[in-house]
Amino acid sequence: MSDVIDRPILAEEEAAKSRLRIIDCDVHPSIHAHTDLDQFLPKRWQQHLRTYGSHLRTPYIGTTPYPRSSPLIARRDAWPPTGGPPGSDLDFMRKQHLDPLDVEYGILQVLDLFIFSQQNLEFGAAIQRAINDWQLAFWSDRDPRLKASILAGQDDTQFAIAEIERCAKIGRYVQINVCPRANEPLGRRRYWPIYARAQELGLPLGIHVGGYGGHAPTGGGWPSYYVEEHQSNAHTMAAQLTSLVLEGVPERFPDLKIVFIEGGFGWIPSATWRMDRHFDAFRSEVPHLKRRPSEYVKQHFWFTTQPIDEPDEAKHLRSLIEWVGADRLLFSSDYPHWDFDDPRFAFKTPLTEAERRKIFNGNARALYKL
Amino acid sequence: MARHIVARTSDIPPGGNKVFGVDGRDIVVFHVNGEFFALLNRCPHEGAPLEKAACVARLTSPEPGIYQRSRVGELLRCPWHGWEFDMRNGQSFFDPKRVKVRSYPVAVESGEELQKGPYVAETFPVHVEDSYVIIET
Ligand code: FES
Numbered sequence: 173m174s175d176v177i178d179r180p181i182l183a184e185e186e187a188a189k190s191r192l193r194i195i196d197c198d199v200h201p202s203i204h205a206h207t208d209l210d211q212f213l214p215k216r217w218q219q220h221l222r223t224y225g226s227h228l229r230t231p232y233i234g235t236t237p238y239p240r241s242s243p244l245i246a247r248r249d250a251w252p253p254t255g256g257p258p259g260s261d262l263d264f265m266r267k268q269h270l271d272p273l274d275v276e277y278g279i280l281q282v283l284d285l286f287i288f289s290q291q292n293l294e295f296g297a298a299i300q301r302a303i304n305d306w307q308l309a310f311w312s313d314r315d316p317r318l319k320a321s322i323l324a325g326q327d328d329t330q331f332a333i334a335e336i337e338r339c340a341k342i343g344r345y346v347q348i349n350v351c352p353r354a355n356e357p358l359g360r361r362r363y364w365p366i367y368a369r370a371q372e373l374g375l376p377l378g379i380h381v382g383g384y385g386g387h388a389p390t391g392g393g394w395p396s397y398y399v400e401e402h403q404s405n406a407h408t409m410a411a412q413l414t415s416l417v418l419e420g421v422p423e424r425f426p427d428l429k430i431v432f433i434e435g436g437f438g439w440i441p442s443a444t445w446r447m448d449r450h451f452d453a454f455r456s457e458v459p460h461l462k463r464r465p466s467e468y469v470k471q472h473f474w475f476t477t478q479p480i481d482e483p484d485e486a487k488h489l490r491s492l493i494e495w496v497g498a499d500r501l502l503f504s505s506d507y508p509h510w511d512f513d514d515p516r517f518a519f520k521t522p523l524t525e526a527e528r529r530k531i532f533n534g535n536a537r538a539l540y541k542l
Numbered sequence: 543m544a545r546h547i548v549a550r551t552s553d554i555p556p557g558g559n560k561v562f563g564v565d566g567r568d569i570v571v572f573h574v575n576g577e578f579f580a581l582l583n584r585c586p587h588e589g590a591p592l593e594k595a596a597c598v599a600r601l602t603s604p605e606p607g608i609y610q611r612s613r614v615g616e617l618l619r620c621p622w623h624g625w626e627f628d629m630r631n632g633q634s635f636f637d638p639k640r641v642k643v644r645s646y647p648v649a650v651e652s653g654e655e656l657q658k659g660p661y662v663a664e665t666f667p668v669h670v671e672d673s674y675v676i677i678e679t
Contacts, residue, residue, distance in 0.1 A: 241624055242624070247621055247622050248594050248596065248622075249591060249594035249621045510622060510624065511622075511623055512588075512622055512623075513588065514588040516589070517587075517588040517589050518588060
C-alpha cells in the first residue's frame with residue numbers, strides 16, 4: 173500500500189494534534205425542525221414558510237436540482253442517534269467532531285432553507301434574520317467555540333445593510349456572509365455598499381459555495397450529473413474572484429478581507445496567472461486597477477482548504493500550497509458533509525511546522541480576531 | 543499468525559457487521575450472504591469508520607445507457623467520500639493497485655472443532671452446537 177492509511181493513529185500524531193488546536197472555518201449546523209425558528213420569525217413569515225415553503229430561482233420545488241451523493245449531503249456516520257438531521261445536535265457534534273479533533277473554534281456556515289436562493293427577497297431576509305438569531309441562541313451561546321456569521325443576501329442591498337447593522341450591534345459575529353450565486357457577478361457596483369460597510373466594521377466577507385441562482389451552475393449550461401455540478405463550485409469561485417478583482421473591489425476597499433469558503437484552492441494559480449497575463453495586455457480596459465490581479469489576490473483574499481485537491485503525486489499538492497501561499501489558506505472540514513476533510517489526513521503531503529501553524533490556526537485567528 | 547475467536551456466527555446478523563478490538567486494532571467483520579469478511583475498520587483515504595459504510599452492489603456499464611448490478615452487498619462504500627472497496631480483499635475499484643483496505647483471513651469453524659485446538663474457552667465459552675468466526679492477524 174502506498175500513501176494510504178494502514179495503521180492506527182500514531183502516538184506522535186496524537187501529540188502533534190494536542191500541540192496545535194484547530195480553527196475549523198467551515199462547520200455546518202442544521203436546524204433540527206423548522207419550528208425552532210418560530211421564536212425568531214414574525215408570525216407573518218412563519219405562516220408563509222408553512223403555506224408556501226421555499227421559492228427558489230430554479231424550476232425545482234422543495235428539492236435540489238441535483239441528486240446528492242448521500243442523503244442531505246452528509247457523512248453516513250453523522251446522523252445523530254437522537255434523531256434529526258446531521259449537524260442538528262450540539263452534543264453529538266461535540267462528541268463526534270469538536271472534542272476528538274480538538275477544535276478551538278468552529279466558524280458556523282448555515283445552508284438550511286436555501287437562505288441565499290429565495291426568490292422572495294423579503295422572505296429571504298426574514299429567514300436570514302431568524303437564522304442569525306438562531307445561530308447565537310442554539311449554538312454560540314451553548315458552546316463558545318462556535319462562532320456565527322451574519323447572513324445577508326446581497327440582492328436587496330437595503331435589507332442586507334439593515335441586517336448587518338442589527339447584528340454588528342450585538343457584536344458577536346465574526347464575518348458577513350453573502351451569496352456566491354447572486355443575480356449579478358459579485359464585483360458589480362450594486363453590491364458595493366455592503367463591501368463598504370464590511371470594511372468599516374472590520375468584518376471579513378465570507379462567500380460559501382452553493383445556493384441556486386437563476387443561472388446554470390456552469391458557463392456551459394446545466395450539467396447532467398451531480399459529479400459535474402459539484403465540479404462547478406470551483407468554476408463559480410474562479411468567476412467571482414475574477415469579477416471582484418477586475419471590477420476593482422479590493423482597489424476601492426483596500427481594507428476589505430474576503431474569504432472563499434468550500435471552493436478548495438487548486439484553481440487559484442491558473443486563475444491568477446491568466447488574469448495577470450491578460451492584464452498585461454488589456455490594462456487600458458481596466459485602468460482603475462493599480463496593481464496586477466495576483467497582487468490583489470495575495471493581499472485581500474483567503475481560501476478555505478476543503479475540498480482539498482488530491483493529485484496523484486503528493487509533490488503537486490506541495491507546489492500548489494507554495495503557489496497559493498500558506499498565509500492565504502484556512503483549514504476547514506465541512507463537517508458533517510460527505511466530502512468532509514479530516515485535519516489529520518487531508519494533507520497528503522508533509523507541511524512544515526510553520527505552515528501547519530498558519531493553516532490550521534494562525535491565519536484564521538488573525539483574520540477573525542479570535 | 544495469531545487466530546482470534548471473535549464471535550458466534552449468530553452474533554452478526556446477515557447484512558450487518560460488528561467491530562472487534564484485536565491486537566490494538568479495530569477490525570470490522572461483515573456478514574454477507576452467508577459469508578464473513580474482516581477488514582481494518584479505517585478507510586485508507588482519510589480514516590472513516592468502515593462499520594458505517596454502505597454495503598452496495600457493483601454497478602457497471604458496458605456502454606452508456608446499459609447498467610448491470612452484480613455482487614450485491616459485497617462492496618463497501620465509505621461513509622465519508624464514497625470510495626468503494628471489495629469486501630473480499632479490501633481492494634479499491636478505482637485504483638486497485640495502490641489503494642486498499644487491510645483485510646484479514648476469516649474462518650468459520652464449529653465449536654466441536656475448536657474444542658480440539660488450543661483456542662478453547664479462553665475468551666469465549668464454547669457450545670458445541672455453535673459456529674465461531676475466527677480472524678487471523
Ligand atoms: S475516508 Fe473513506 S473515502 Fe475518504
